[in-house]
Amino acid sequence: MSSKFGVILPAAGKSSRFSKNQRKKPFVDLKGRAIWLRAVEHFVNRNDVAKTVVVISPEDREYFTTKFQPNLAFMDIEVVDGGAERADSVLNGLAHMGDDIDFVAVHDAARPLLTKKWVDRVFAAAAENDAAILGIPVTSTMKRVNNGRIEETVPRDQMWLAQTPQVFRKDLLQKAYDQRGDFQPTDEAQLVERLGVPVHIVEGSAMNLKVTTADDFSMAEALVDHLPKESLPKTLHPFSDEPSGLF
Numbered sequence: 001m002s003s004k005f006g007v008i009l010p011a012a013g014k015s016s017r018f019s020k021n022q023r024k025k026p027f028v029d030l031k032g033r034a035i036w037l038r039a040v041e042h043f044v045n046r047n048d049v050a051k052t053v054v055v056i057s058p059e060d061r062e063y064f065t066t067k068f069q070p071n072l073a074f075m076d077i078e079v080v081d082g083g084a085e086r087a088d089s090v091l092n093g094l095a096h097m098g099d100d101i102d103f104v105a106v107h108d109a110a111r112p113l114l115t116k117k118w119v120d121r122v123f124a125a126a127a128e129n130d131a132a133i134l135g136i137p138v139t140s141t142m143k144r145v146n147n148g149r150i151e152e153t154v155p156r157d158q159m160w161l162a163q164t165p166q167v168f169r170k171d172l173l174q175k176a177y178d179q180r181g182d183f184q185p186t187d188e189a190q191l192v193e194r195l196g197v198p199v200h201i202v203e204g205s206a207m208n209l210k211v212t213t214a215d216d217f218s219m220a221e222a223l224v225d226h227l228p229k230e231s232l233p234k235t236l237h238p239f240s241d242e243p244s245g246l247f
Ligand SMILES: Nc1ccn([C@@H]2O[C@H](COP(=O)(O)OP(=O)(O)OP(=O)(O)O)[C@@H](O)[C@H]2O)c(=O)n1
Pocket: 009, 010, 011, 012, 013, 014, 015, 016, 017, 018, 026, 055, 082, 083, 084, 085, 086, 087, 089, 090, 108, 109, 110, 111, 210, 211, 212
C-alpha cells in the first residue's frame, strides 16, 4: 500500500515585510495566477496526496473563500484558520490530517516557484527517512552583524538555507508539536530536531524562493516563466500556461 501525503499550506501571515498594494502576498497575482495557487498546484494532482489544507488568517477568510471558491472546490482544498505564529498555523492544519495520512508536507504559500522534480525528491527522502526538507547550500560568505558592523565571519562549510516543502511522518510531526511547549520555531524541522530525530535535507534550488519582500516578488516575476516546462505535474500539463481561470 503506497504512503499517503497530506499537504499544509500556511498562508496566514501578515506580509509585514511585503508592500505590494497592501494585499497579503499569497493572494497577489503572479503572472496570471495568485502566489498561493502556484504553490499548491504542485501538490493537488499528485496521486500520493490525499488531503490539502490552506491555512488562512480569519480576517482574510471571507475575501479568500469568495475570490478563490472555484479553485478551492475544483482542487478539493479545505480552508483552516491560522494562528498568531507560523507554527500555530501549521498546528491548526495538522489537526485536519486524518488517520489515512501517513506523511505531512508543509509548504510556504509564499514559495510559488516549485517544480515536480523537487517535490518528488523531498517526498521520496521523507518516505525513506521519516523526515526531510528541501534546502540549498550557502554559497556566499556569511557575516554576523550587530548595529551595521561585522562581528564575525561565520564559516559557511556545511551551512544550508532551509526551504519548504518540509515533510515528516505524521505521528513524528505531531509528537514534535506535542513537545513544543512555548517554543517558537521558524520551521517544522527545528521542532523535530529537538526530539533528537535526524532530519534529512535534499537539494532544492535558489529558484524556490520565498516571496517575503517586494524585491522577492520582482525576482519571482522574472523567474516564473523560466521554470522547466516539465515542472508542472503531468495532469496539469494540458492547461496552457495562461490563466485557466481555475488555477
Ligand atoms: N502566523 C503565520 C505566519 C506566517 N504564515 C505563513 O508562513 C509562510 C512563511 O511566512 P513569512 O514568509 O514570514 O510570511 P509572513 O509572516 O506573512 O511575513 P512577515 O514576517 O513579513 O509578516 C507564509 O506563507 C505565511 O503566510 C502563517 O501561515 N501564519
